[in-house]
Amino acid sequence: LAAALELDRLRVVLVSTRNPLNIGAAARALSNFGFSRLRVVNPFEPSFREARSAVGAASLLREAEQFPSVAEAVADCSLVVGTSALRNRDPEQPVRRLEEGARLIRRRMASGTVALLFGSEKLGLSNEDLSHCHWLMRIPTQEAHGSMNLGQAVAVSLYALIRDRRPAALAVEKSYARSGDVDRLDSLLVKILEASGYVKEPASAVSRNKMRRLVRRLQLSREDIPVWLGMLRQIAWKLNVPE
Amino acid sequence: LAAALELDRLRVVLVSTRNPLNIGAAARALSNFGFSRLRVVNPFEPSFREARSAVGAASLLREAEQFPSVAEAVADCSLVVGTSALRNRDPEQPVRRLEEGARLIRRRMASGTVALLFGSEKLGLSNEDLSHCHWLMRIPTQEAHGSMNLGQAVAVSLYALIRDRRPAALAVEKSYARSGDVDRLDSLLVKILEASGYVKEPASAVSRNKMRRLVRRLQLSREDIPVWLGMLRQIAWKLNVPE
Numbered sequence: 057l058a059a060a061l062e063l064d065r066l067r068v069v070l071v072s073t074r075n076p077l078n079i080g081a082a083a084r085a086l087s088n089f090g091f092s093r094l095r096v097v098n099p100f101e102p103s104f105r106e107a108r109s110a111v112g113a114a115s116l117l118r119e120a121e122q123f124p125s126v127a128e129a130v131a132d133c134s135l136v137v138g139t140s141a142l143r144n145r146d147p148e149q150p151v152r153r154l155e156e157g158a159r160l161i162r163r164r165m166a167s168g169t170v171a172l173l174f175g176s177e178k179l180g181l182s183n184e185d186l187s188h189c190h191w192l193m194r195i196p197t198q199e200a201h202g203s204m205n206l207g208q209a210v211a212v213s214l215y216a217l218i219r220d221r222r223p224a225a226l227a228v229e230k231s232y233a234r235s236g237d238v239d240r241l242d243s244l245l246v247k248i249l250e251a252s253g254y255v256k257e258p259a260s261a262v263s264r265n266k267m268r269r270l271v272r273r274l275q276l277s278r279e280d281i282p283v284w285l286g287m288l289r290q291i292a293w294k295l296n297v298p299e
Numbered sequence: 300l301a302a303a304l305e306l307d308r309l310r311v312v313l314v315s316t317r318n319p320l321n322i323g324a325a326a327r328a329l330s331n332f333g334f335s336r337l338r339v340v341n342p343f344e345p346s347f348r349e350a351r352s353a354v355g356a357a358s359l360l361r362e363a364e365q366f367p368s369v370a371e372a373v374a375d376c377s378l379v380v381g382t383s384a385l386r387n388r389d390p391e392q393p394v395r396r397l398e399e400g401a402r403l404i405r406r407r408m409a410s411g412t413v414a415l416l417f418g419s420e421k422l423g424l425s426n427e428d429l430s431h432c433h434w435l436m437r438i439p440t441q442e443a444h445g446s447m448n449l450g451q452a453v454a455v456s457l458y459a460l461i462r463d464r465r466p467a468a469l470a471v472e473k474s475y476a477r478s479g480d481v482d483r484l485d486s487l488l489v490k491i492l493e494a495s496g497y498v499k500e501p502a503s504a505v506s507r508n509k510m511r512r513l514v515r516r517l518q519l520s521r522e523d524i525p526v527w528l529g530m531l532r533q534i535a536w537k538l539n540v541p542e
């Protein structure tokens with residue numbers, strides 16, 4: 057619950073957006089990453105609330121707040137950050153890379169509300185819009201092609217905000233097979249290779265060592281050992297390998 | 300130049316994409332973050348190359364490579380990673396969160412080529428598609444609304460890859476086998492298992508997918524492939540498996 061309240065403190069503000077599909081896509085990204093407060097300033101299409109691109113986020117889009125000016129849209133926020141690709145522009149405010157900016161925004165969200173502004177598809181934020189911002193944030197795109205799709209820029213920015221919120225828990229470490237089980241596997245393999253004529257029977261110590269290394273390089277998991285043993289046993293049986 | 304070459308080692312593979320605008324949006328994201336190699340498998344609209352959403356990335360989209368199957372699209376890659384929202388699915392492969400996955404992919408790109416797969420808008424990647432993957436990567440979206448827009452998922456994943464790019468590690472990474480060579484190995488193994496009665500002949504799609512995953516978990520090195528192939532060929536010959 058505490059976490060939910062905290063994400064509730066971000067307002068994503070879309071300024072003068074032309075394509076309503078981009079507003080819908082932004083709504084979807086908010087919902088994907090657990091945010092809920094979308095604001096729009098002077099959208100080009102007043103009917104943006106029906107944008108079909110807000111898959112799974114229709115109610116979030118319906119509840120978006122609309123404002124006639126940036127000033128009003130950010131009035132209740134204690135930190136206002138503008139996103140910018142910074143083409144042809146010598147910004148007046150400090151510019152922070154997304155990684156550092158996200159860290160500062162997160163910290164501020166612990167105590168107050170933050171507005172994150174995105175400008176129109178063609179022109180970005182105007183100097184007037186930017187004048188409401190404390191600082192600017194730049195997604196580290198290539199200089200030669202810095203201009204992102206609006207919905208994608210919103211998604212990347214929000215991902216950066218939630219990125220290190222929790223310890224990475226999903227990764228499951230593989231549980232490696234015990235050496236004794238691996239031994240049974242490579243002994244059986246050697247017998248099969250003898251029976252099939254791949255190595256001379258009985259296999260030399262050199263061959264055996266080579267097989268042992270080969271099988272160990274596989275770094276088999278505990279779970280896979282019985283599967284491989286089962287397959288090899290069947291092959292061994294078919295080749296009349298003695299137990 | 301070195302950095303450019305490295306990003307060149309990622310292939311973004313879009314599988315069975317329905318909406319060509321999403322292919323264009325993916326192309327734009329590649330270009331924004333400095334990547335260049337886009338591949339498509341069975342796109343729903345053959346005319347996807349004209350997608351207007353590829354703003355600033357028209358040539359990248361024109362040069363996208365098209366393949367009839369996932370196997371062919373990833374044949375030259377030594378690491379294959381599937382992206383998944385993991386709804387209603389109990390994955391067979393290890394799942395890594397985007398942050399950790401991105402780190403592993405970057406490390407691997409220092410020495411070889413990597414494929415990053417994205418499934419169709421509605422259904423994601425099929426079990427057959429996933430069976431070509433070494434592991435899966437999950438963008439940390441909300442459980443209640445995990446499904447992202449395709450273009451946004453691509454953008455977020457690529458951002459995570461370039462996020463803390465440091466000069467490629469000096470340590471020489473194990474050189475992993477290319478997917479096409481691994482395919483030859485698991486096809487031969489299936490034939491042997493059919494001949495020995497471990498699986499019914501012909502092996503079902505489920506058995507084949509299972510074998511494909513099992514063999515991929517071995518993460519075979521390039522050097523070991525001919526050794527294993529040689530052993531399997533000898534066993535196959537002994538069991539009278541046809542070529």
